[in-house]
Amino acid sequence: MTLATHPAPGPGSPPREDPALLEIRDLHVTFERRGRAPLHAVQGIDLSIQARERFALVGESGCGKSTSILAMMGLLPANAEVRGSIRVDGVEMLACEERERRAHRWTDVAMVFQSAMNSLNPVQPLLAQIVEPMVAHAFLDRRAARARARELLGLVGIPERRADSYPHELSGGMRQRAALAMALSCDPKVLIADEPTTALDTMVQAQIFQLLRRLTEELGIAVVLVTHDLPVVMDFCDRAAVMYAGAIAECASVRELYARPRHPYTRLLLAASPDIERPDQIHPIPGVPPQLDRPVVGCRFRERCDVAIERCREQEPPLTLVGVAHEAACWHNEPPSEGAAA
Amino acid sequence: MTATAAPLVELRDVAVRYAGRSSVLGRLRHRPSTDVEAVAGITLQIRAGEMLALVGESGSGKTSTGHVAMRLVPAAAGSVHFGGADVTDAGGRGLRKLRREMQLIYQDPYEALDPRCRVRAILEEPLRIHAHQLSRAERGERIVQALTRVGMTPELFLDRYPAELSGGQRQRVAIAASLMLDPRFVVADEPVSMLDVSVRAEIMALLGSLRDSGMGVLLITHDLATAAKYADRIAVMYVGRVVEEGSTAGVVSAPQHPYTRALVSAVPRLDPERSGGIEVLAGEIPDPAHAPSGCRFHPRCPIAVEECRSLEPPLTDRGNGRSVACPRV
Numbered sequence: 225m226t227l228a229t230h231p232a233p234g235p236g237s238p239p240r241e242d243p244a245l246l247e248i249r250d251l252h253v254t255f256e257r258r259g260r261a262p263l264h265a266v267q268g269i270d271l272s273i274q275a276r277e278r279f280a281l282v283g284e285s286g287c288g289k290s291t292s293i294l295a296m297m298g299l300l301p302a303n304a305e306v307r308g309s310i311r312v313d314g315v316e317m318l319a320c321e322e323r324e325r326r327a328h329r330w331t332d333v334a335m336v337f338q339s340a341m342n343s344l345n346p347v348q349p350l351l352a353q354i355v356e357p358m359v360a361h362a363f364l365d366r367r368a369a370r371a372r373a374r375e376l377l378g379l380v381g382i383p384e385r386r387a388d389s390y391p392h393e394l395s396g397g398m399r400q401r402a403a404l405a406m407a408l409s410c411d412p413k414v415l416i417a418d419e420p421t422t423a424l425d426t427m428v429q430a431q432i433f434q435l436l437r438r439l440t441e442e443l444g445i446a447v448v449l450v451t452h453d454l455p456v457v458m459d460f461c462d463r464a465a466v467m468y469a470g471a472i473a474e475c476a477s478v479r480e481l482y483a484r485p486r487h488p489y490t491r492l493l494l495a496a497s498p499d500i501e502r503p504d505q506i507h508p509i510p511g512v513p514p515q516l517d518r519p520v521v522g523c524r525f526r527e528r529c530d531v532a533i534e535r536c537r538e539q540e541p542p543l544t545l546v547g548v549a550h551e552a553a554c555w556h557n558e559p560p561s562e563g564a565a566a
Numbered sequence: 567m568t569a570t571a572a573p574l575v576e577l578r579d580v581a582v583r584y585a586g587r588s589s590v591l592g593r594l595r596h597r598p599s600t601d602v603e604a605v606a607g608i609t610l611q612i613r614a615g616e617m618l619a620l621v622g623e624s625g626s627g628k629t630s631t632g633h634v635a636m637r638l639v640p641a642a643a644g645s646v647h648f649g650g651a652d653v654t655d656a657g658g659r660g661l662r663k664l665r666r667e668m669q670l671i672y673q674d675p676y677e678a679l680d681p682r683c684r685v686r687a688i689l690e691e692p693l694r695i696h697a698h699q700l701s702r703a704e705r706g707e708r709i710v711q712a713l714t715r716v717g718m719t720p721e722l723f724l725d726r727y728p729a730e731l732s733g734g735q736r737q738r739v740a741i742a743a744s745l746m747l748d749p750r751f752v753v754a755d756e757p758v759s760m761l762d763v764s765v766r767a768e769i770m771a772l773l774g775s776l777r778d779s780g781m782g783v784l785l786i787t788h789d790l791a792t793a794a795k796y797a798d799r800i801a802v803m804y805v806g807r808v809v810e811e812g813s814t815a816g817v818v819s820a821p822q823h824p825y826t827r828a829l830v831s832a833v834p835r836l837d838p839e840r841s842g843g844i845e846v847l848a849g850e851i852p853d854p855a856h857a858p859s860g861c862r863f864h865p866r867c868p869i870a871v872e873e874c875r876s877l878e879p880p881l882t883d884r885g886n887g888r889s890v891a892c893p894r895v
Binding site for chain 1: 623732763764765770837838844
């Protein structure tokens with residue numbers, strides 16, 4: 225497949241020979257809150273994503289997945305303190321001034337949201353909206369931008385006669401296609417998609433993912449999908465990082481995650497996800513994630529874990545290599561002192 | 567679930583129409599406004615102790631079907647039966663009595679609960695309206711029972727406000743509120759689509775336990791995987807019509823209607839190395855105001871022939887409780 229043109233990407237550790245397209249090192253995001261303890265939403269994550277890759281950040285609400293991508297986009301509110309490093313194609317985003325960042329947004333990293341209405345202007349026809357970022361970023365002059373906007377509408381499967389429609393005249397699926405066309409307008413290298421199909425029906429969801437797959441294969445774009453929906457991740461992505469309470473619990477290819485999950489949370493998430501192929505096995509995950517306004521002692525998952533041991537109460541397990549390009553943060557993966565291999 | 571048991575809820579050839587928007591100019595010219603037929607003649611039965619899943623995309627008419635079954639919207643044609651009685655035209659007192667026996671569980675537990683009321687008051691409200699003969703102590707007892715039934719410790723939750731509850735807990739309280747009057751029929755409209763995957767299973771298991779205790783449950787969902795796990799039977803809707811109905815295992819493992827087949831194939835699987843590709847249908851579900859002629863699915867159907875454009879296929883019995891509305895399969 226197209227991935228073959230790139231070396232197999234590692235899960236978190238940077239492949240030294242081939243710099244990643246998107247590289248995140250030790251990312252921390254803390255929200256200062258008036259009259260309350262600060263909230264440590266993201267507590268040191270590392271990721272590296274290659275061109276053409278379809279990568280997922282997966283986890284429950286509040287795990288820090290959306291905060292992480294808003295940090296990548298430079299779209300966090302003023303009370304957020306961001307530390308660490310986010311490099312897109314070698315350029316350090318966190319060192320940029322806001323003006324510089326704005327230049328990278330859309331041209332390097334673009335984003336589509338769960339509700340396409342959030343990125344579309346309700347009182348402007350579609351074509352004009354897609355032209356807008358291209359002109360604003362001096363990517364093309366207005367005439368060329370209009371021609372490209374028509375091409376983009378064709379690419380995402382919006383019929384020509386819809387070019388002058390307003391967003392409210394379109395179905396949810398068509399709006400998400402329009403938001404995609406806009407995101408693609410300035411030829412981004414990375415497309416971040418935050419729950420892009422959660423509001424859509426099954427068949428429309430399948431259409432959108434078919435389109436996103438074509439974009440990675442034909443245009444070489446990397447897609448970072450943020451979702452809580454594990455079957456979608458397994459169906460669409462090459463690799464995924466499972467996030468829990470602000471940190472990465474496990475990161476591997478989706479095949480590895482499915483066949484050999486090495487973190488109890490991944491195992492429980494798999495068991496909690498409805499699967500039409502085996503409808504009889506489904507188990508809720510008891511308990512709730514820890515509060516992130518105080519330091520986490522020990523393993524952050526231990527209170528909901530079905531295999532927690534004494535050590536999990538005191539020491540936080542680091543994310544370690546547990547297989548080929550497979551990392552997990554669980555003490556159970558430590559080879560016992562006798563030296564038996566996992 | 568014996569075949570001879572009379573259904574708890576029955577829809578016979580029911581249609582639901584909403585008044586279409588007519589333009590000012592159209593009204594001046596006395597052009598009749600075009601009504602939108604959201605449900606176009608469907609027949610369904612739900613037995614006590616059974617969960618029927620109504621599966622379809624937005625615009626398929628599944629929510630309108632749930633509403634007409636509860637008599638929240640009038641039936642424009644056909645008849646609605648509850649407990650063996652024709653309630654199509656029930657009104658006034660009869661309807662009020664009926665409402666106590668049927669409850670609706672909404673998708674959004676954040677909006678279904680009054681943020682200014684404690685859990686106790688939320689659960690007490692239906693009793694004050696419909697069961698004012700109960701003493702205070704009796705009401706308190708019922709509230710404790712309902713909370714216990716949805717798996718919440720009463721002492722911990724009675725005095726909390728909705729804002730102090732997680733999404734899953736809120737949905738439990740909403741379900742407890744709907745149980746206060748001992749309904750015999752519950753319509754759950756996308757009850758878990760706003761919840762995290764870790765709590766979806768427990769809410770669905772709770773609805774399953776209501777079914778097991780003898781209630782009739784109509785589950786309205788676009789999520790075939792959830793329906794596959796919890797429902798006894800599945801009815802698939804497309805633009806106001808049921809295109810296939812049957813036992814859950816049958817519909818999911820051997821779908822017959824071309825739409826059901828495509829829908830089942832489009833559900834993402836957990837196994838990344840799934841066998842068989844996805845059959846992605848082009849186009850989108852048509853607006854019910856512009857439903858296609860003949861078979862409503864024909865413009866997107868991979869096996870449509872000329873006659874599908876003009877002949878509307880009836881839902882025909884294929885044995886083993888399966889019915890399919892397609893003469894080509």
